[in-house]
Amino acid sequence: MTATHTHSPFGNYGYAVLTAQALRAPDAVALDCDAGRRTYAELNRQVNRRATVLRSQGIAQGRRVACLLHAPLGITEVYLAAAKTGAVVAALNPYWSDDMLVAVVERSGCTAFVYDGCADELVERIRPALPGVTDWLRLGGPAPAAVDFDGESHAASDAEPELGACHDDPLALFFTSGTTGLPKAVVHTHSGALSTAQLWLDVPRGPDPVFGTGPIIWGVGFIAIAGPALYGGMRLVLEADFSPATFLEAAARERITHISVIPSFFTELLRDNRHRQADLTSLRVVLLGGEPVLPAVLARIKERLPTTEVFSYYGQTEAPYSVIGRPGTAMATKAVGRARTACAVKVVDASGNRLVGEAGEICLTGPHLLAGYDGQPEQTAEVLRDGWYVGGDLGVLDERGALTVLGRRQDAIARAGRYVLPGEIEEAALAVPGVAEAGAVAVPGKGSDQHILLAVAPVPEQALDEPTVRDALAGMLPEHCHPDAVVIADRLPHGQDASGGQGKLLRREIRDRWAHRVQGRGL
Template sequence: MLEKMVAPELFRPPLDLPDASYDHLLRTAAKHNPDRIAIIYHNLRFTYREVVSMVNSIANGLHDLGLQKGDRLCLFMANRPEYIITFIAAASLGIVITPMNPTYKEREIAYQLENSEADALLVQRELAPLIQLVKRSKALPHLKHILVTGASSVESLPEALPYANLLRQSSPRYIQHTQVGSDDLLALPYSSGTTGLPKGTMLTHRNLIANHLQFLSAWGIDATEIALIFLPVYHIYGAMLTGSMLAAGGRQVLMERFDLQQSLELCERHSVTLYFGVPPIILALANAPVDLSKMKSVKYILSGAAPLAPEPARKLATQTGINVIQGYGMTEASPLTHAQPADPALFRLETVGLPVHNTEQKIVALEDERELPAGEVGEIILRGPQIMQGYWKAPEETARVLRDGWFSTGDIGYIDDEGYLHVVDRKKEMIKHKGFSVAPAELEALLLEHPAVIDAAAIGVADDEAGELIKGFVVLRPGQTITPDELLAYCNGKLAGYKKFQLIEIIGTIPKNASGKILRRELKERELARRQQLS
């Protein structure tokens, strides 16, 4: 189907993908350019030779601790070199990495550690007190080893092994402790769903290798590029960027978190060529009263994780002369599935671009899943080597979205006559706040934990800066009184920053269908009508 829809000059030919373990990408790049700078972090600079040596040391250290192929290692930290090094080291041993959001609170930490059955944990020392709180309330029988960043132990976790000790005391030579294949499980990032708590997404070595190479090939990224990476590496978008830059032999400037002014200064200082963001950052750049000439070395500003409105992108491109483009993907696809062509003359900013190499797309009817022709709107389904193996411990949910190799995205869109994909709606229930997917069911479950609440719903409310604000609706138990502000304080103290409610309203009833499913669309329509009356 793709060949019929895409003009010959736009079709991306298949890539020859290596049958290897994930660390192969770094080792190959280091072999070609051992003394090139790979990572810059504050005042630290690491060459490819040094990164490989540290990867070997950590891999040998993890092996000596007793970690084996198939064990799960949770990474709980912000953007730091230790994250990247440990991810690749674990990959070389066949250990499965489960990244965890460093803004998580106790209940969220406990859920992921329990659900993933994590055998080991690497925690940033500033976050160690949170782990101690979780350990006091949960047994965590699978968790055998805790590592903490730095060269000394921490008072809150005296049993934790300092990371620097493991690095210094282990051999920097490569030792193949076990055979790791491309179809072995590599990563278990947690993706929010619409029917409850987040689900582990099973990604193999092949999935991530394929997606890194698809990403690099789609935009012609090579060893000459310098990327600024402030997007969180625990998120699949950030993980794709840092892994892809190492695979390319390029240089990455790593920021712990986003700061607009600092990002501009780093662009100027390090002659950054690639600037990766999300729509709220594109909007901030387009409207910020700052000197954007510091971005003069930047060739592309790339946006992902949420739909990009064309107008701010055009405004920013006009202000800077930089190509502003977007891609499309999801955690289940490692994540990239679509990208604009590398040639600016072929950009279609109102679309998410063309399928990346080795990727097929179809639009199917919502009612009977028959394939639809160009221009007709239906569900987007995809097939390619980057598509996940399934959801962790969720065979029914896996069977629902994966059939004959095709992944049902739940997103609604159409393909135009040139093969460009237009996404016209998101997964129906998800809330998109600042580029992060938030499951309303998880928020509703938390609201229902309050003794004054008998029923609850959560929706996204359109917002120019955040994409969507998170609003909760609650029905109180008879005889109970509580204010929205009190409910906000109760919930937000238990949620990561991107999941926090901005609004809560007390109402009489939650609209539901005959089977009891919440009719969130009715709440959205009601909210939209109210806003239109006020405007």
């Protein structure tokens, strides 16, 4: 940390996100959760106590701390406390296997481990395999061979701690959801995370904003959701379960004004008529990202929430909230939006030449980008090219700078000398009466052509059969997009994101479960 960094504490993520708000509006409510309500001043004092305990254990600038936490309040306090001390959080996924957790902790160089009561049995299993971890801290009360983080915090000083890092110093390691090998550790810095927190320069807040979320704030969701909400002076409602059913109750109880979810959240929410009985009149802004926002899903949301502003966004763990906008307004219906303030986006061909109005590879840049993949310089060089992040997604940029995301290059289906994108087929399938959700994937065929497998889930209590879906699609799609097999499933497979609702659609799981339906047809 250079001498110029010490002139102002506002380059430290924990101070800029939380302490600044506590100085500005100490009595404003920062968050509500199962443990009760905290003002900004109260939350800041508790975070300071946590930071004091970390420092007493020698957990300060540059030291890496594995965090395996389930409770949103614990995540919020520990992540912000670590930021103030300068420790680097390794945000572990509680749904990884034991072997995966051990391998990630070892490769990340963590020498301290913070966990809560939900992880007691898991920690007991993996602890012998982690001799490099010398400090274990537990939230939720005392435990053998672990620091009682809560007890020590209760007796600790709540004065502002000496800030241990800022600006370009590493803040945290957030992990990709790679399908093979160990997930890559994405390094985000204090300044990069603060740039992400400035989301509200591009999205309206209005008076008395209330942001609702759940345990999804572990991982990069913390700097994409919880951090921006606090940075923007909002009231953060932390639900232990943010499933659609819980959301319906919490939205009315807490008068939630803002949420950020994946489109599949609304696919599940609007499957039946329970939402019709809920009071959602407080909801002002819905942010949709993480998956393509298909026009059919957007139409269903707008029908249910006609006065709510719907924003779509595009980004990745390596570059959160890069592009944002209101679909279907001044932009093309399928466009996500334009680059967020201080960020930029371009689409290039295979030679790196900029394209307008043509499909190519999406490139992102801005102060919010990852610093790199921890300990993996070759992989870093593959995605960071001349200051741009190139993550392998395909898209089209129009002459006004609006980006339409076509999807992952690896998801494109080779058919009849052309590439078919799953979203084209899924959008048509959602227009078929009785279809609640759709997922299209490629299945290897003979030669270079691939077969198309479509899985659909019906609206509850509505009959749906393969011939009906197939006949309807024949009239909506060109022949090279026609699926070779249609599977009717009660539900489609989704990833576990800890939110309580269904996570992202797992196309690879669709392929694994039902590829034989195509192969069995002798195609």
